[in-house]
Amino acid sequence: MRLPAARLEDWLRDYYFTAEIDISSSGVHSYSMAELRAMTGLDHAEIDELVFDDGYSLGTPAVRRHIARRWGDGDPSRVMTTSGSSEAISLVLTALLRPGDEVVVVEPGYHALVAFAAGLGCATRTWRLDRARGWRPSLDELAALVSERTKAIIVNFPQNPTGVSITEAELRRLVAIAESAGPAEAAEEAAGASGAYLLFDAAFADLTYDAPPLPDISTLYERGIGFGTFSKAFGLPGLRFGWCLAPPAVLAECVRIRDYTTLHVSPLVELLALHVLRNADACLEPRMKQARANRDLVREWADAHPDLVSLVTPLGGVTAFPRLHGLADTHAFCDDLFTRRGVLVIPGSCFGAPEHIRLGFGGPAEPLAEGLDRLTGALTEWRRRPPDPAAGGDPAEDGEGHTR
Template identity: 70%
Template structure:
């Protein structure tokens, strides 16, 4: 397989570590080790007792059990712990898909969920979200894309970058569509816990035997640097993932799993404060867009901490975003990274004061660019 470059990562690689104000991120501002220890009660003595032995191929049993509880009480035998959800996604796709397999992906969408299937030689069909419909997914359109040749439907809801999601009834219909043709549903649940106007959607693997879900600490938990993730999948598929992993990472670090266990056992202490903050930030963002209808058009995100506003009167969003960074120190993501060059991705999971300052600078830049 040969992977194409990931425009999002290419952009962030050049700007992320030197931005004065980052309002681009798809996650929360990160917790420190001191905050992690305070929230979990982890003591230095527990860390000192850790021995850096090799780990279990599917993850330490107690950590798999904690993931299973967090996912609503699924069977721990269906859980695999991974280095972020990215490893889980790549392992599952590598184990499941073959050249020529037909898969459905969502656009605009996160590059891993699209490009990995392309690199594996799959025939890719695109389920497009339309800004003129407020990014709302059409299950009728999905039905038209599927056939008995469909191997998998790859989705992430709530969605990155648009913030769109499904209702529980729509999730159920998606499952029935997949079941009707025997397809797998690969469900990236990075934003599962981050919803505003409705409760989180049910764990999809409890609804469908050929579903796979992915989770991560990088978004709702505010711990991207810990690099901990997981998947919930049929055990026979996990066995195939292990055969691939035997040639690469082998297992998750025992130190990461020690920290992850404490986090999972105190999940609400990590998620709740940041979600409460995100609710406030979401209002700040939507109020800003409402106040500047001549500059941007924004669909309020239903979940996650990203929004995907359209810029008014900006011919080249890439050049605009570069100038915004160079002149005003503000980082946003140009929509070209998601195949929508007239849009930008704005993240609202950071500190409220930085979001307000970043939006003020963005307003000045947009006003200046329009003359």
């Protein structure tokens, strides 16, 4: 395997821990241990009783049952707990894919979903979201991309970084496209199954604004594999808890790989996760309320500055992906914004869309508002600077011969 640099992680590695104002994150405001205990009723005595034995390869049975009931079809044999959804994604891709397999990926998109298959030697075909359509995915374009050689389709809705999503009717058409693709393989997998695998990163499934959450793909399609995490909607990224919902035969292959790497999830992590799962709505509701209000704040900011930014209102998640007018590449601007104004955002080049930035609105409202004010000031100043071709300007867009 030869993986390219993860540009998003390279950017955050340098800036994340020293930002004065972070409006870059793709998750809601993180909870403290005290807040987690208050919401879930976990007491110190239960933690003190924990014995640090080895764990189950697929996860603690009680945890798997809760995940299966909330997101799956109720069958815990189709659940595996992991160290964040990133481990689940890497295990499943490694288990399923071989060099030369054809895989459809979505861009702009999160690097684990876009680049990992190529690192395994697969031939990737890009289902590109079009800014001119408000990032709305074209299922007709996807249908034209797949073939009898397509082994897997990897998607993420609501989507990171754009916030775009699909309807349940579109989800069912997506399943039909996957069913019609790929070779009809024999019965070494699930009996009678055919078509391409449909890998669905549902990290933002519980963060939707104008429609109810989509059903997990594993409940609609035998070769549908869903991924979930506590890192986004639950405000627990540091817990590193995730899962996948998949056919048992696929999970068995994941275990074979895990036997050489992480072995299992920590029993302490699973104890905390079990309490969160038992009280999931209590954890989700306060952060969802905050996210909804913050989305309105971001929308109002963009509407107030049409000369500086264009924004497609997110349908889910807590990231927006505004275009900054007059910049062909926002990388230098984002670096300057951090260095001189203490504000962290993500340059769109980390997602293959350099004219944009990823803006996170899942945190408290006050630093978000201050960060947006500083961003506005920086953009206004940046556009007044003399031309600098090396900085990635686009004179054709601002009408004044400036590159910013």
